[in-house]
Amino acid sequence: MHTRLNPLTQEKGAVALATMGILLSIVSLSLWVVSQRLTNELQMVKRGLAYNQAYAQLHARHASVAMQLRTADINTLQSLESEQLDIAYQTFINSNNTRSVLFTVTLSLVSPSLHIKQDFFRFSSLFWFPLQAVTSDQSNLTQKLFNRDFEPLSASHFQHILEAQKLGSQEAPSRQAMSKESVIWVEGDWELPDDTHLGSLDAPVLVIIKNGNIALGNRASFYGLLVQLDAESNRRNATLEHGAKLFGALVTNAQLTLNNYGNIMYEKNVLSALQQRAELQNIYPVPHSWNDFD
Structure with a gap:
């Protein structure tokens, strides 16, 4: 079925x-x-x-x-x-x-x-340098030199700083440069010992002494710019002992007492070379210049 x-x-x-x-x-x-x-x-x-x-x-x-x-x-x-x-x-x-x-x-x-x-x-970083061997200028000197007011200016403003205490602890042999640095920042007194040579015609040095006195020892030589800064424009001393030589300039905002038993020679070419030293250069991005594309 x-x-x-x-x-x-x-x-x-x-x-x-x-x-x-x-x-x-x-x-x-x-x-x-x-x-x-x-x-x-x-x-x-x-x-x-x-x-x-x-x-x-x-x-x-x-x-x-x-x-x-x-x-x-x-x-x-x-x-x-x-x-x-x-x-x-x-x-x-x-x-x-x-x-x-x-x-x-x-x-x-x-x-x-x-x-x-x-x-x-x-x-x-060095916007300006003096036009004579010794200059005392109490009209906001740091603005002229570094485009900075006195108070904000510090060692961190510069590159490759040699601290003053390291400089003081070194024993520099005669006829030998104490440092290859281009900028030295000092808090307090600064002394270049006897028979010591700092800087050269091709590699001058910027030394900034804040609230201190300056002394170049017997037969010491210095190439560059010495900047003596005082917070209240007090009276400060700068002493060059016998045979000491300064090639460049000394500038201060203090009331300066200069004891010169050596020789200060204004050297514009030394100051110009200092101004162009690589270590003193700053570099910043230009605002609104950034551009990215495929």
Whole structure:
């Protein structure tokens, strides 16, 4: 005996199977779409992370290049350049006869494609120097010299400072320079011992004595600028013993008592060389000059 299926039942079963197939196809398509979106978003996140990492690396290198440019000789800038680094510059002679340099630094990456450009301005910490051997000036001397008021001015304003106590603790042999530093900051009295030689025609030194007296010992020699600063313009002494020589200048805001048994010779070329010494240069980013592009 054979059982006959109802045609209507068969038709309903076929429809159900077809519907299930369609639903499975829709689910599969939805899963594929979601998978593609997740893959694309993951790739975007990876690209974003790579871009941010590259950006941070270029930014850090920009700062490193700027520090190199602070003391770099503009005639040897090609030694710093590479496929990723381009440096352009302009030089300016200021009204005080100092030379300033405007650098444009561009760093580039191929993958990811990224370029960063910024301008940096380099100038000397020594804005002005006196026009005679000994100068007493109580009209805000630090503003003229360093573009700083007296109180904020400190050793941290300068680069590569040799602390006074280190200088005092060293035994400097005769005919030998006490230090290769370009700036010496002293709190209190400062003395250049007998037969000691500090600075040279090509490498003069800036010595700043705050609230102290100055003494150059017998046969001592100094090339550069001595700056004697007193918080209240009190009377201060500057003494050159027999045979002592100062090539450059002495400037003070104190009421000066000069005991000169040696020789003070005004040397403009020494002061100019001091003004251009690499260690005295400052470099700062030019505001609003930052530019990054793909």
